[in-house]
Amino acid sequence: MENRFNELMEQSSELPHGDVKIEILEEAIRIADTLQDEERGFYARMELTDTANFAGRFEKVIPSFSWCLAQLDKAPEYYHEFYLLWQYKWVLYNLSEFPQIQQDQIEDTFNDFKNRCQQYGYSLRPYYQMKIKYAKLHENHNLAHSCFEAWLEQPRDDLSDCYACELTAQAEHLLHIGQVHAALAIAEPIFKQEVSCAEVPHITYGPFLIPLLENDSPELANEFHQSGMRLIGQKQGFLSTIAHHMKYLTVVDPNAAIHYMEAFLSEALISHTLDTKFQFFLACSILLKHLDPETIATMQLPDHITSAWIDEEVKRLAQQFDQRNQTHTYAKEIAHTTHQINALKQKYGNATTPHLS
Amino acid sequence: MENYHFKVNLKGMIDLLSNHLYSTPHVFVRELIQNSVDAITAREKHLNDPKYKGQIDIEIHPGEDHPTLFIQDNGIGLTEDEVHQFLAQIGQTSKRNADGGEDFIGRFGVGLLSCFIVSDEIVFVTRSIQSDYGIEWRGKPDGTYTLNKLKDRVEPGTRVYLKSKTGFDTYFEQKSVAKWVRHYGEYLPYPLYFHDQNRIQLNSRQAPWEMNTTEALAYGKSVLQQDYLDAIALESALGDVKGIAYLLPYPVQVNARQKHRVYAKNMLLSDHMDKLLPEWAFFATSILNVNGLSLTVSRESFHDDARLELVRTDLGNCIKNYLIQLVEANPKRLQEIIQIHYKSIKALATTDDALFQLFINWLPFETTLGRITMSEVRKNHTKVYYTTSVDEFRQINKIARAQGICVINGGYVHDSDLIEKMQWIDPTLITEKISPTMITQKFNDLVPSERQTTYTFIKLANEILQPYFCKAVIKKFEPHHLPVLYTTSEEALYLRTTTQTAEEVSPLFSSIMQKITENQVHTETAQLCFNYHNPIVQKLINTTDNQLQKSTIEMLYVQALLLGHYPLKQEEMNLLNEGLTQLVDRGLNQEENK
Structure with missing residues (x-):
């Protein structure tokens, strides 16, 4: 059985982040647990947390991450805290994606992370950075703003996101508050390929697309769209970025968006990270409204997926979130995005669309 | 208002270059040759005289304390003004001419910087073809330099003397320098001489990208010491690229990093560059000579832009078309290739319909009846069953085999995608995703008396x-x-894992996991x-x-x-x-x- 464990770990090390790798690691973990081998269990789970995170299977992150964290608490002299705290950032970033999880649970988790950072002597920079998204989801703009400021004030250390990721996060925040030009300036080193990492610039281009169209820069938007999708290709774990690209295509060339819906729908259907799912389905729902029925009939989709079904899903997810957050953020987002795309279609619909290869 | 120039700490920059930008200190050899090559190219362009023939000579002087490397070319040379200019340009790399080409002088400066990684003084003697006197320039890593007009007459061209600094003598050993010079410049289209006791020409006669398949395979065997499966000619008019793709004789993992040996205008750029072939082509390694793509600052890779993407597609098509013609021309060879590289061919087929149709029947799949090709699956079964995970496959493997049901393990990368794609391509074919529960549903039910x-x-x-x-x-x-x-x-298993894990983690995460699973519908x-x-x-x-x-x-x-x-x-x-x-x-x- 130990051999089988090693064999599985070796297999998994060669695979890209995705469902197959997840399954292989899960099998390895079952073996380690059967052998009651905590060290192997720890090692395999650390890998699983990584893979599940990058493959967008966040529901698998929580059990494996929290198990490792419990081991660290049990034997702090035996395991190293650094990489676990690194993974903890992903947990914080994604926790609000689950409408089932209560507000106070999310806040407790943030506090737990904060305590651990202080306990181990790390900067609170990532703590504030992760909290921005949380504040935004709760429509708490003051909190979002103060977290943004606190984030940049705290010193950088090993636990901080890499420079490329931080620039992307800054740019996203600026886009969120409508400062497109500032966002472009901040992200310039990324666009000039001076800084990059495993996920940047893959995820950097998407959020710029709609704001660029609104700011009369369709050529740049087209360029960003091409560059972004070229990097993402068929990879798993980029659903929310793809949603941005689909919204963009819905404006300039809806037929070109079909392919993305077909290709990534299955990933969205099984996704447990519901905010991501919401973003993707919202993009699909709007796209389908801008396609004629004959075209929709040619799409390669599972039988039960109809336009009405997707609309329902979008509404259902929005309700779940709004109920938990005690806000109307999601309901408003549906209306806002629908209106935004319609307005942009009016603006660009009759004009010649940018050339798309 | 006055304009000022601020000073850049040259030592700091050299440190930055040597530690971050260049992959090894040997690059100074490459940069020196590159400067000579650029000077010769510039002179060719300027003179437009077919009789002019470029030449590069290299020599090592042992010296009393440290060895000195000497390199000479008969290129265009620099005028006094240009010498001042190129130093002012150090670090300024993206400057381009009106004609879109890189600025010769600007690039020169950056290249020379890498010499300071191994030397404390560069002596640079040059005469431009447009000038009637020569210049001697001596530069130090602290950014200071002296300049002398030479009284003696020198031929147009450039000579560089580079004395090793303490600790770097090994980079100046004759054998080592000759090896690196050949490494970078053996396919240059004019002579490259190394002066030992004798004059040795380091050029090779024929570049790999000019070879036919047989020659290329022989080259692979003798020089690269690898008995490749096949060699495919590559060409992209857009990037002005020519090359050879070798099919690896052993299986490689999906997404293994590609390693290509890439020359830019006949000079070796890197022997481990990736991203030049499409991702699916991980079963190939290649030798390429590229003339029409723009280089990054380090000159060790290309800018990953839309143009590179198109070139990549061009090169990928060369491989694709070759495989397609093999179906008719040499099915035996194709079978050999598929046997070793079916994983990447599967990757390719998921996104390419034409290839899918050509290859699907040849591809092997793991099934409850062993590893068989799709055509074997289809021959005996009108309906193709498959699982989407390895775990599910394992659960039913024994049972299905005992009952003679052929189920494909779709848990491997691409396999279930391919099977699902089959019904879009061939509507007469019925595929069905099968779960362990469905298998048990196919078991025989008990008769009423037995039920009682x-x-x-x-x-x-x-x-x-x-x-x-x-x-x-x-x-x-x-x-x-x-x-x-x-x-x-999968759902039940997830539920099982989380409830099991919740027993062992902190109360906070235990409660979070309870929340995540409590609303799940347990279908x-x-x-x-x-x-x-x-x-x-x-x-x-x-x-x-x-x-x-x-x-x-x-x-x-x-x-x-x-x-x-x-x-x-x-x-x-x-x-x-x-x-x-x-x-x-x-x-x-x-x-x-x-």
Whole structure:
């Protein structure tokens, strides 16, 4: 059985982040647990947390991450805290994606992370950075703003996101508050390929697309769209970025968006990270409204997926979130995005669309 | 208002270059040759005289304390003004001419910087073809330099003297320099001489990208020491690229990093560059000569832009078209290739319909009947069954095999995508995703009289298994010697893992996991299917000893979990312990009673 464990770990090390790798690691973990081998269990789970995170299977992150964290608490002299705290950032970033999880649970988790950072002597920079998204989801703009400021004030250390990721996060925040030009300036080193990492610039281009169209820069938007999708290709774990690209295509060339819906729908259907799912389905729902029925009939989709079904899903997810957050953020987002795309279609619909290869 | 220039700390920059930008200190050899090559190219362009022939000479002087490298070219040379200019340009790399080409002088400066990684003084003697006197320039890493007009007449061209600094002598050894010069410049289209006791020409006669398949394979064997499976000519007019793709003679993992040997205008750029072929082409390595792509600052890779993407597609098409023509021209060779590289061909087929149709029948799949090709699957079965995960496949493998059902393991990368794609390509073909539960549904049901005799037994089993989110059923299936079959779905398994993990983590995360799972709709729970044909199960149904019946059901459940490699939850561990103790106790008591 130990051999089988090693064999599985070796297999998994060669695979890209995705469902197959997840399954292989899960099998390895079952073996380690059967052998009651905590060290192997720890090692395999650390890998699983990584893979599940990058493959967008966040529901698998929580059990494996929290198990490792419990081991660290049990034997702090035996395991190293650094990489676990690194993974903890992903947990914080994604926790609000689950409408089932209560507000106070999310806040407790943030506090737990904060305590651990202080306990181990790390900067609170990532703590504030992760909290921005949380504040935004709760429509708490003051909190979002103060977290943004606190984030940049705290010193950088090993636990901080890499420079490329931080620039992307800054740019996203600026886009969120409508400062497109500032966002472009901040992200310039990324666009000039001076800084990059495993996920940047893959995820950097998407959020710029709609704001660029609104700011009369369709050529740049087209360029960003091409560059972004070229990097993402068929990879798993980029659903929310793809949603941005689909919204963009819905404006300039809806037929070109079909392919993305077909290709990534299955990933969205099984996704447990519901905010991501919401973003993707919202993009699909709007796209389908801008396609004629004959075209929709040619799409390669599972039988039960109809336009009405997707609309329902979008509404259902929005309700779940709004109920938990005690806000109307999601309901408003549906209306806002629908209106935004319609307005942009009016603006660009009759004009010649940018050339798309 | 006045303009000022601020000073850049040259030492700091050199440190930056040597530690971050260049992959090895050897690059100074490359940069020196590159400067000569650029000077010769510039002179060719300027003169437009077919009689002019470029030449580069290299020599090592042992020296008293440290060796000195000497390199000379008969290129365009620099004027006094240009010498000042190129120093002012150090670090300014993206400057371009009006004609879109890189600025010759600007690039020169950056290249020379890399020399300071190995030397404390660069002496640079040059005469421009447009000037009638030569210049001697001496530069130091602190950014200071001197400039002298030479009284003696020198030929147009440039000579560089580079003395090793302490600790870097090994980079100046004759053998080592000759090796690196050849490494970078052996395919330059004009002579490259190394002066030892004799004059040795370091150029090779024919570049790999000018070879035909046979020559290329021979080159692979003798020079690269690899017996490649095949060699394919590559060409992209857009990037002005020519090359050879070698098919690796051993399987490579999906997404393995590609390593290509890339020349830019006949000079070696890197022997481990990636991203030049499409991702799916990881079964190939290539040698390429590129003239029309722009380089990054380090000059060790190309800008990953839209143009590179198009070139990549061009090169990918060369490989694709070659494989396609093999179907007719050399099916045996194709089979060899597929046997080794079916993984990447599968990757390719998922996104390319034409290739999919050509290759799908040749591709091997793991099935309950062993590893067979799709055409073999289709020959004997009108319907193609598959699982989407390795785990599900393992659960049903034995059962399906015993019943002669062919199920494909779709759990490997691309496999289920390919199978799902089949029905879009060929509507006559029926594919069906199968789960372990569906397999058990295909088992034979009991007749009413048998149902009656098993009714209380199954009711009891359900009561016992209910706390473990497991349902009990009884059916008839092959093989008879298997008493029970435990099947689970991905959802049920996830539920099992989280509840198991929640027992071991902090209260905070335990409560979070409870929240995540509590609202999940449990459409499919795990299932324990008893085999009516199995003798033990028969005895179990018929026993009147309730306690024995109960603990045997529990033990069969735990055993099924262990056989399926599912780690036990605390409660299940207790079942195992109690059950074993009871059975042992019972056995010993019987012994006593005899």
